[in-house]
Amino acid sequence: MKRILFLSFILILMMTTASNGQKPGAASVKNVKFVIHTQFGDMKGFLYNETPKHRDNFVKLAKSGFYDGTLFHRVILGFMIQGGDPNSKTAKPGQQLGNGDLGYTIPAEFNPKLLHKRGALAAARTTNPAKASSASQFYIVEPEKGTHQLDNEYTVYGEITEGFEVITKIASVKKDGNDRPLEDVKMTVKIVE
Numbered sequence: 709m710k711r712i713l714f715l716s717f718i719l720i721l722m723m724t725t726a727s728n729g730q731k732p733g734a735a736s737v738k739n740v741k742f743v744i745h746t747q748f749g750d751m752k753g754f755l756y757n758e759t760p761k762h763r764d765n766f767v768k769l770a771k772s773g774f775y776d777g778t779l780f781h782r783v784i785l786g787f788m789i790q791g792g793d794p795n796s797k798t799a800k801p802g803q804q805l806g807n808g809d810l811g812y813t814i815p816a817e818f819n820p821k822l823l824h825k826r827g828a829l830a831a832a833r834t835t836n837p838a839k840a841s842s843a844s845q846f847y848i849v850e851p852e853k854g855t856h857q858l859d860n861e862y863t864v865y866g867e868i869t870e871g872f873e874v875i876t877k878i879a880s881v882k883k884d885g886n887d888r889p890l891e892d893v894k895m896t897v898k899i900v901e
Contacts, residue, residue: 740767741900742866746780746893748878751848751871752900753829759817762831762841762865767899769844775897781805782847782887785879787855790832790847791895804886806832806845813840818860825854827868827875839863850879 739754740763755763769775779796782805783789795808814831816839824830828849831841841863848868849855868875881889 742766742770743898743900744775744871745896745898746874746878748893749871749874751868751874753827753866753868753870755829755866756819756822756864758819758822759863759865761814762817762863765814765843766846766865770897770899774844775895777894777896778844779805780878780889780893780895783879783881783883783889783893784850784887785876786851787879788847788849789875789878790845791893792832792842792845794844801890802884802888805888806886808845810843812843814843814863815840817863817865819864820860822864823854824849824856824858824862824864825867826850826852827872828854828864829866829868830858830862830864833862848875850875 737757739757741752741754744751755766757763774794775792777797778792778794779799780789780791781793781796781799790806793805793808794810796805799805813833826849830847830849832845832847833839833841839861878893881891881893883889
């Protein structure tokens with residue numbers, strides 16, 4: 709009798725777990741955390757599990773040190789700060805940036821729940837019919853009300869949770885006619901294990 713009750717309990721437990729969308733015995737996956745360090749301070753945040761291709765690509769690049777020494781090369785107060793152009797590591801003052809790439813793109817991963825709110829981390833992209841993302845360039849939304857005109861046009865794959873004032877400080881620096889800061893704003897990106 710005890711064995712039948714035990715097996716019934718296990719069966720009910722498995723059915724409950726499966727109905728929650730998880731595999732039996734699987735723990736929920738934690739969000740990957742990151743830190744973007746700049747001379748203006750640190751921005752801390754996490755990557756969304758709902759956008760696994762973008763998440764995994766960002767983690768790969770950050771762990772390899774790719775972002776270290778790249779610039780926030782386009783900053784617009786009331787809009788966003790953009791960085792991650794590989795050409796920015798060796799850019800001369802005044803050089804126009806934003807066209808550098810890594811030779812591949814990431815397929816769009818739009819999710820109606822992941823919006824361009826303040827602090828949203830999103831993938832930059834060129835004009836392409838599939839709306840595929842740049843492999844390395846990203847932007848962070850600056851204004852309090854977000855930039856919702858970009859929802860479902862660019863993939864949002866993470867968010868800043870600490871350091872909102874740093875976003876605004878970077879967006880407020882003096883810049884040239886291409887929105888590039890007159891003084892380089894370098895970054896390092898670390899994944900928090």
